[in-house]
Amino acid sequence: MGARGHTVDGETRTGPEYASFQTSSDIRFEGTVVDITVKIFRGDITKEKVDVVVNTANKALEHRGGISRAICKAGGKTIQKESQEYVKKHGTHGIPVDVCAEQLMLATVNFAQSPPQNNTLRDIRFVNIDDQLNAVFVRTFSGGLSSNPTDAQPSESTDDSDCPICMDKAAQPRMLDCCGNEFCSDCIDQAFEIKPVCPICGHQYGALKGTQPIGGTMEVMESSQSLPGHPDCGRIQIHYSVPSGTQEECHPNPGKPYRGTERDAFLPDNTGGREVLRLLKKAFDNRLVFTVGTSVTTGETDVVTWNDIHHKTSPYGGASNYGYPDPGYLQRVTEELAAKGIR
Known part of the structure; x- marks a missing residue:
């Protein structure tokens, strides 16, 4: 990711008007949040003329291959040295691509809506040379941001029989019945491994699979005691x-x-409640309820934590304390589960 703009002596000063390396055919998406332009490019991030470059890496922050190696080579040995020092202090990490794209989109929106004195960027770019990953980002950002009416679309020379993911002639073409687009069989299979949704229209083709550790159990007990807000x-x-x-x-x-x-x-x-229970059982079977990570409350690493499906962990205390009453909870958790293909 590239971003341009900075603050000097309390005044906002955007960076110089660098010459662009991209053409309209390189831009996969362009939108605006407040007065910030957001673009998704297919390109070489090491050639972007920006103030800051943000890139993913492997779990040990070892820049041995791919774009990480290219950035490290362009920026010098200090990048690897600082990465190793960070790992020693903070441990390792790992985030699925679709989750990463969604969080980056939300972070972009939140930043754009922050107070003016904190909002110094005017040009944010998400750059990746991999069209499959770009497709995930385009799907996420186009669903959350308004597109600009510009020529920021794939090249007009793209043929109808080209695969929308790799932008090449579809090999062993496979047509999805949701929007009628044809994809390379390998391209759409790999995309579905990341998230089983159409990269173009977002139609879901099955429930997601999570990273919940294998071997857990889910037991259900009934009680005659009522919950606040559900007296009957x-x-x-x-x-x-x-x-x-x-x-x-x-x-x-x-x-x-x-x-x-x-x-x-x-x-x-x-x-x-019974319907939500049915959905939670399905989510548990799909390994979506828990994951392994860092505890938000204690900061301990390598522990089983809740994933992002909200549960009421107490009968009391109200919605703000993960309890009841909370009139909208059943509807909210049903929508959260539906977004993961759990219906």
Whole structure:
């Protein structure tokens, strides 16, 4: 990611008007948040004339190949040295591409809406030479930002039979019934491995699979006690148990031990609560309820944590304390699960 603009002596000063290396055919998406231009490019990030470059790396921040190596080569040995020092202090990391794209889009929006004295950038670029990854970013950003009515689209010379992912003639073409676009079979299979949705229209083709450790259990108990806000029914208590084990390849530190967890959650024993229970069982089977990472509350690393499906972990305390009453909870969690293909 490249960004231009900085603050000097309290005054906002944008960078010089650098000559662009891109043509309109290189731009996959262009939009605006407040007065900031946001673009997604297919290109070489090391040739971008910007103030700051942000790039992903492997879990140990070792810049041995791909774009990380290119950036390290262009920027000098100090990049690798500082990366190693960071890992020694903070540990390692790992984020799925679709989650990364969504968080970057949200961060861009939040920054653009921050107070004017903090908002110094005028040009933010997301640059990747991989069209498959670009497709994920385009899908995410086009769903969250307004497109500019410019020529920032793939080249007009693109043929209808070209694959929208690799922009080349579709090999063993496969047409999706949602929008009628044809893709290379390999391209769309790889895209579905990242997220089972159409890269063009966002139609979902199945439930997501998560990184929840294998071997956990989900037990359900019923009680005649009611929950605040649901006085006419009993309650459902879910007990999750995820034992300690060894991290898999999908986790931040493969081969390293992780600490398990025991968690409880509560639902009203009514029609809506029973439906959410059904969906949560499906999400648990798809390894979506938990993951391995860093505890938000304690800062401990290599532990089983909640993923991003909200649970009510207490019968009381109100919505702000993960409890009841919370009239909108069942609808919200149903929508969260639907976004993951859990229906």
